[in-house]
Amino acid sequence: MDINPQPLLRVENLSKCYSAQKWHRLQSVFAADAAKNKPKEFTALNNVSLQLRRKSTLALVGQSGSGKSTLALCIACLERPTSGSIFFNQQEVTALPEQQLRQIRPRIQLVFQDPARALNPRWSALDLIAEPLVIQNRLTSKKREAKVLQLLDLVALPRTSVSKPAHQFSGGQRQRLALARALALEPKLLLLDEALSALDCSIQAQIANLLLDLQYQLGLTYLFITHDLAMAAHLADQVAVLACGQIVESGSAQKVLQAPQHEATRALLAATPRFAPNSSAPALVNA
Amino acid sequence: MRYLLRRASHALFLLFGVSVLTFLFSALTPGNYFDEMRLNPQISQETVAALRAQSQLDHPLPLRYIHWLGGVAHGNLGFSFAYNSPVGPLLRTRACNTLLLAGTATVLAWLIGLPLGIWSASRMNRAPDKLVSAGTATLLVLPDLVLALGLLILAVRTGWFPTGGLTSTNYNGFSTLQKFRDLTAHMTLPVLALTLSALPNIVRHVRAAIADELQSPFLRAAEAHGIPQRKLLYNYAVRAAANPLISLLGFSIGTLLSGSLLVEVIMSWPGLGPLFLESILARDFYVVIAGVLLSMLFLVAGNLFADILLYLADPRIRTAERSQ
Amino acid sequence: MSTLRKLNSVFLTPRTDHQLSRWLLFVLALHFGILAAGFFAPYDPADQDRDRPYLPPMRMHFLDAQHHFHARPFFYALRLAPGSFDQYEEDVSAPIPLRFFTAGARYHLLGFIPARRHLFGSGASHPTPNNPPPRLYLLGTDAFGRDLLSRFLFGGQISLLAGLLGAAVTLSLGTLVGLTAGFVGGWRDDMLMRLAELFLALPWLYLLFALRAFLPLSVSPVQAFFLVVVVIGVVGWARPARLVRSIVLSVKERDFVRAARGFGASDFYLLHRHLLPETATVLFTQAAILIPQFVLAEMTLSFLGLGVPEPASSWGNLLAALQQYSVLVSYWWMYIPALLMLPFFVGYLGLASALQHRSRPFKMEAGVSQANSELPVAVSKEVAGA
Numbered sequence: 001m002d003i004n005p006q007p008l009l010r011v012e013n014l015s016k017c018y019s020a021q022k023w024h025r026l027q028s029v030f031a032a033d034a035a036k037n038k039p040k041e042f043t044a045l046n047n048v049s050l051q052l053r054r055k056s057t058l059a060l061v062g063q064s065g066s067g068k069s070t071l072a073l074c075i076a077c078l079e080r081p082t083s084g085s086i087f088f089n090q091q092e093v094t095a096l097p098e099q100q101l102r103q104i105r106p107r108i109q110l111v112f113q114d115p116a117r118a119l120n121p122r123w124s125a126l127d128l129i130a131e132p133l134v135i136q137n138r139l140t141s142k143k144r145e146a147k148v149l150q151l152l153d154l155v156a157l158p159r160t161s162v163s164k165p166a167h168q169f170s171g172g173q174r175q176r177l178a179l180a181r182a183l184a185l186e187p188k189l190l191l192l193d194e195a196l197s198a199l200d201c202s203i204q205a206q207i208a209n210l211l212l213d214l215q216y217q218l219g220l221t222y223l224f225i226t227h228d229l230a231m232a233a234h235l236a237d238q239v240a241v242l243a244c245g246q247i248v249e250s251g252s253a254q255k256v257l258q259a260p261q262h263e264a265t266r267a268l269l270a271a272t273p274r275f276a277p278n279s280s281a282p283a284l285v286n287a
Numbered sequence: 288m289r290y291l292l293r294r295a296s297h298a299l300f301l302l303f304g305v306s307v308l309t310f311l312f313s314a315l316t317p318g319n320y321f322d323e324m325r326l327n328p329q330i331s332q333e334t335v336a337a338l339r340a341q342s343q344l345d346h347p348l349p350l351r352y353i354h355w356l357g358g359v360a361h362g363n364l365g366f367s368f369a370y371n372s373p374v375g376p377l378l379r380t381r382a383c384n385t386l387l388l389a390g391t392a393t394v395l396a397w398l399i400g401l402p403l404g405i406w407s408a409s410r411m412n413r414a415p416d417k418l419v420s421a422g423t424a425t426l427l428v429l430p431d432l433v434l435a436l437g438l439l440i441l442a443v444r445t446g447w448f449p450t451g452g453l454t455s456t457n458y459n460g461f462s463t464l465q466k467f468r469d470l471t472a473h474m475t476l477p478v479l480a481l482t483l484s485a486l487p488n489i490v491r492h493v494r495a496a497i498a499d500e501l502q503s504p505f506l507r508a509a510e511a512h513g514i515p516q517r518k519l520l521y522n523y524a525v526r527a528a529a530n531p532l533i534s535l536l537g538f539s540i541g542t543l544l545s546g547s548l549l550v551e552v553i554m555s556w557p558g559l560g561p562l563f564l565e566s567i568l569a570r571d572f573y574v575v576i577a578g579v580l581l582s583m584l585f586l587v588a589g590n591l592f593a594d595i596l597l598y599l600a601d602p603r604i605r606t607a608e609r610s611q
Numbered sequence: 612m613s614t615l616r617k618l619n620s621v622f623l624t625p626r627t628d629h630q631l632s633r634w635l636l637f638v639l640a641l642h643f644g645i646l647a648a649g650f651f652a653p654y655d656p657a658d659q660d661r662d663r664p665y666l667p668p669m670r671m672h673f674l675d676a677q678h679h680f681h682a683r684p685f686f687y688a689l690r691l692a693p694g695s696f697d698q699y700e701e702d703v704s705a706p707i708p709l710r711f712f713t714a715g716a717r718y719h720l721l722g723f724i725p726a727r728r729h730l731f732g733s734g735a736s737h738p739t740p741n742n743p744p745p746r747l748y749l750l751g752t753d754a755f756g757r758d759l760l761s762r763f764l765f766g767g768q769i770s771l772l773a774g775l776l777g778a779a780v781t782l783s784l785g786t787l788v789g790l791t792a793g794f795v796g797g798w799r800d801d802m803l804m805r806l807a808e809l810f811l812a813l814p815w816l817y818l819l820f821a822l823r824a825f826l827p828l829s830v831s832p833v834q835a836f837f838l839v840v841v842v843i844g845v846v847g848w849a850r851p852a853r854l855v856r857s858i859v860l861s862v863k864e865r866d867f868v869r870a871a872r873g874f875g876a877s878d879f880y881l882l883h884r885h886l887l888p889e890t891a892t893v894l895f896t897q898a899a900i901l902i903p904q905f906v907l908a909e910m911t912l913s914f915l916g917l918g919v920p921e922p923a924s925s926w927g928n929l930l931a932a933l934q935q936y937s938v939l940v941s942y943w944w945m946y947i948p949a950l951l952m953l954p955f956f957v958g959y960l961g962l963a964s965a966l967q968h969r970s971r972p973f974k975m976e977a978g979v980s981q982a983n984s985e986l987p988v989a990v991s992k993e994v995a996g997a
Contacts (some may be wrong), residue, residue: 035790076873110873118866118884132874185874306810313822334812428956430907432914434947436933443939452934535698543816554936564915567820575821582814 002226008189008221009052009075014084023180044070045081046245052189052238057215057222058234059253061229061268067245068225070230076110077101082151088106088189106136112119113194115174121167125177128166132184151180154217155210172203176210183214191223196231229272233257234266241265258280288602295595297598298587302580309579310352337600355576365573369566377562382544385551385558388474388602389543392481400486404493409520411498423487423493435480435553442476442559449473451555463489481547492531492535494526503527529600537593541586630874631965637957645767649718652761653732653747660746660756665942666699675702684709686762686839688745696940707733707745742880751934751944763948766924770913771955773840773925774906778898780844781905782851783898786890789855790882793863804856811851817848819908832923839918843908851897855890862889871944892966899963903956928954 044067052058062068075086077093085094093104097123112118119128130256133139139147147238149159155176161169177196182190192211196204207230214220226232232239233253240250243264249256260266293418364374407419442448449455455469500506501524509523548560555561559578568572598604621757644651648766669686685708687701713732720726731745747870792803822842830838860916868885876884906926912918913927914934921928929948932938 071870078869078872105873105875108873112870114866122869122888130873135871135874135876135880179897181870274805278750301809301812302804305813308809309821337873340728424960428953429954430956432907432930433952434944435951436930440939440943443936444943450939462884499822530778537825542814548816548820563817564820579814579817579821582817583812586812586814 008054008089009050009223010090011048011071011075012085012087013264014045014048014074014086015043015082016067016079017043017082018072033239044245045074045113047084048242048245048247049175050240050247050250051283052114052221052223054188054221055215055219056237057224057235058238058240059224059226059232060240060242062264063227063230063268064240066242067192068227068242070240072110072213072223072225075189077105102136106132107188108191109182109185109187109189110180110191110193111175111195113172115178115199116198118178119166119174119181120159122165124163124165125157125169125270126162128177131179131182132181136185136231138185147184148180151183152213154183155180172199172207173200175203175207177213179207179214181212183218186218189221189223191225194227195224195227197226197228211235226274227268229257229268241268244266288462289596291598292382294591296556298591301584301587305583306356306576306580306593307352309576310355311348330432355573367566367571367574369569369571372529374573377579378559378581379572380556381559381562384556385397385544385547385560388477388551388556388558389481389547391474392485392547393539395478395482396485396489397536399482399492400489402488405497405520407490408494408497408501408524409516411501419490423490426483427491431480431484431549432553434483434506435477435550436594438476438480439553446466448476453557473556477547477550480547480550480554484550485546485575487537489539493528496531497524500524502529504581531595533593533600534595537588537591540592541589543589544585545582613982623941623950629977631962631969633967634958634961636957638962641955642771645764645771645827647720648761648764649720649726650728650770651730652758652764653715653749654749654758654761655716655718655921656757656765658754658757658761660758663752664754665697666748666756667942668944669711669748670701670945672706675706688749690749693807703740705735705745707747709733750947751942753929753945756961757897759945759948760928762924762929763926763951764930766926766948767952767955769836769925770909770927773836773843773909773919774838774902774904777843777847777908778901779902780840781847782894782898784844784848785851786855788848788852789890790859790886792852793859793957794878794882794886795854800856803854807849807852810846815846816911819843820915820917822846823912829920832919835919836923839881839909839912843905847905851894854893854897858890858893859886862886874952885908891970896963896966899959899966903959906955969972 019071045136046197048067048071050058050060051156058073060068060246070079074081077086079129080274081094081106085092087093088104088108091104093101096104114120123131126145133147138144148162152159157173157176157180161173166174166177175198198208199207210253211222212235215222222235224232224235236253238251238252239256241248241256241262243262248264249260249262256265358365362375364378366372367374367377370377403419404442407416407519410416421600439450442450449472451473453473454466455473458466458469461469497520501520504521506527507517509519514523548559548563550556550561551558554565559582562574565571566578643829657816663923665690665857667688671684671686672681673684674680675685685706687703688705688707690702692698692700708730710733711731712728714727715729717725717727726750731747732746746758746989748758748760749762752758753762788803788807792800819842823839826842862885871881871885894980909918909925910927910930913925915927916931918927919925926948929945932945
């Protein structure tokens with residue numbers, strides 16, 4: 001089925017440490033307000049490796065603070081890892097200069113957790129969705145508007161809302177806006193960083209189904225970051241479990257969720273509420 | 288404790304920085320005291336040259352700074368050319384005069400402003416509050432200049448108050464009681480001007496801080512417990528609002544020396560302000576530097592004092608420090 | 612066009628819209644009056660009337676000496692009372708009618724449009740060089756016989772312009788520094804902020820005087836004006852810089868800025884499309900607070916002889932005569948211009964309050980609304996270091 005058997009994304013031995021810089025330590029002696037600004041020193045990611053096949057969905061699960069968002073930021077090239085490499089389409093993107101990175105950025109897009117913060121509240125839907133096109137200098141102004149309207153159709157938002165400011169949309173609609181914006185540059189890889197966590201349950205289901213539709217329509221690859229195992233089971237082909245900055249377990253969704261090996265996975269499963277009795281959601285391990 | 292030490296070292300750093308800046312600045316500017324002196328036909332050129340050599344104005348800048356710094360360490364703040372006396376005692380008298388004025392005004396402003404602000408906050412948006420707000424708005428709008436001049440005209444037209452100066456000319460012949468009354472009479476107008484100009488800020492800040500606290504959930508909870516209004520106001524709200532108020536107090540103290548310059552000049556009060564102005568115009572180098580540093584010292588000390596008070600009053604600062 | 616729409620949505624939210632536009636209109640009207648000083652002022656501010664120094668304000672009458680009512684108000688010329696050298700009395704034989712839109716001295720509206728009409732004047736019908744029309748001194752005259760009202764209006768041009776330009780300099784400087792410090796971060800940020808702290812720690816007024824006085828003292832009015840503007844502007848950069856920096860710091864880490872980076876945005880794009888608009892509200896509020904402070908600073912400098920010198924008039928100059936005891940005692944009307952200045956400060960105070968009310972951080976969360984901890988606006992208080 002897949003023409004290209006090579007993985008779209010390959011992460012090898014990625015580590016990210018946040019450390020107190022020397023300058024800050026020195027000036028904390030003099031600064032009166034150093035108490036407030038002390039940067040923390042800790043390891044967010046420790047030797048993480050994973051692979052992502054084209055047109056598949058990998059769910060990255062883990063508790064809060066396990067390093068999921070950091071991994072997403074590194075893959076999206078918004079943070080530089082301390083060590084390790086990231087290969088996108090067999091090309092190493094970790095150490096690329098910004099100029100070349102700019103060419104690659106359209107293909108990897110990030111959707112954030114809270115659309116209220118990810119969208120500038122005063123901008124209209126048109127400005128928001130067209131922003132990536134403006135930045136990348138694509139299309140003329142008229143064609144951009146046409147493209148925006150197409151994208152609105154894609155995410156099932158009414159065309160009439162194109163000039164409404166973002167703060168007038170509801171939560172689920174805002175997330176659709178964010179999605180439309182992420183799709184503007186026709187990416188291959190979409191990183192969804194807890195993209196459904198801030199939404200109501202019913203809206204979550206709607207957006208999840210929208211994601212599946214889009215994946216089928218546009219041939220997208222998803223890296224779906226979540227702490228919600230039920231959603232992971234619904235959307236993902238592969239699952240990787242992240243705990244304390246390390247991948248502790250990975251494999252196909254079925255295998256990991258129904259026969260967890262690591263205790264971190266088991267703990268996560270134990271915390272998942274049960275849905276309807278005959279759904280495909282994993283059963284509670286510890287009754 | 289480390290927090291306080293850090294603030295103190297910070298203050299010292301500021302003082303140093305300012306002394307360097309001022310030194311640099313005044314040394315770089317054209318003109319000095321002796322240029323004016325040279326134009327005076329009554330003083331011979333040799334005298335001017337000798338005086339100038341004595342003042343070491345021609346030595347390189349860093350040398351002068353170190354020399355001056357050494358002097359300061361021994362309590363010698365330099366020499367005033369215009370007054371022909373060491374700067375220290377000159378500043379001391381003037382600074383005391385200013386502190387007398389500004390201190391009285393600050394105390395009065397807080398004595399009136401604090402209760403007024405609290406009362407206004409407790410009757411928020413009702414008639415008393417609106418009255419107080421209107422009053423503070425009126426005072427805020429009046430510039431110091433206009434206020435002081437207006438009071439002076441009042442004094443002149445009515446003859447109720449003396450129109451300037453520290454004391455009457457026959458002050459030394461007065462008995463102690465008469466001296467006190469004379470001083471008070473002379474102080475009234477400047478103190479009034481300073482108090483009226485400081486009052487609106489204090490009232491507004493107090494009102495805002497208390498009003499903020501009155502809306503907080505913990506106070507509502509206390510109210511639900513049945514705690515009486517007066518206790519809520521004074522024991523709960525005022526205490527919680529102490530943080531911004533202490534900062535404001537530190538600021539009030541900090542501007543004791545420098546805030547009254549205009550009023551002193553207008554009302555001929557022999558304080559630091561007129562001295563500073565004269566010295567600047569006469570290019571009296573050491574007086575200017577000492578004056579700037581003294582008022583900066585007060586500013587810094589005021590902030591430090593507020594920091595110490597905050598440290599003692601606000602447990603959050605102590606716990607934050609401990610958790611490091 | 613879309614920028615204008617965005618600006619609109621920032622400022623014209625329904626709640627405080629009404630209040631803000633009212634104050635704005637008020638302030639603009641006052642400024643218009645000063646801008647068109649040539650029209651509103653009956654005479655040229657430099658015109659000296661050596662025969663009539665320290666004239667008190669003329670009183671307006673409707674009933675003449677014979678108790679006849681005149682619909683058109685009139686004034687009596689003042690002449691020296693017999694036996695006195697500075698007391699004036701009304702000369703009932705010489706009534707001067709008040710006429711509107713009279714022709715008078717030439718002036719240039721807005722600096723380049725020549726005109727002759729004034730709002731009011733004595734409007735004698737056939738003035739000749741030998742028979743000049745009698746003059747109306749609504750506010751009296753100063754030591755050189757110059758009309759105080761005209762001097763007030765033209766002086767306002769200088770003082771207000773100094774305040775506006777000074778605020779522009781400060782805000783530009785402060786924004787530049789704040790943007791750089793916040794955006795670049797690192798040791799440059801620290802250095803700039805330490806410098807800002809130093810400047811903030813200095814007593815404001817002292818710094819102002821020192822700066823001005825250490826520069827050459829006797830300069831032409833134009834040079835003095837620019838000197839004053841630069842000095843005032845340079846002294847106050849620290850506070851706006853800190854404010855802008857804190858905004859930049861908080862916006863820099865916001866997700867929508869991250870998203871823009873993810874689209875490959877350059878630093879310049881981020882600065883001008885996302886960061887600068889966020890600082891707009893703060894800058895406008897700061898402007899409303901700083902402009903009156905700077906007008907006052909110019910007034911103080913001129914009052915003490917360190918600002919715009921004679922013969923140019925500024926509001927400070929006008930009040931400088933009051934430093935003499937004799938003036939205080941005998942010529943109290945020299946104080947009236949001080950009262951006439953108050954509406955300007957009232958307008959700016961109202962503007963600043965209205966702007967502060969609406970400059971709540973614009974967030975979309977449906978949470979507990981932030982308590983209205985408004986920082987009181989210290990408009991006209993030159994508190995050192997504030």
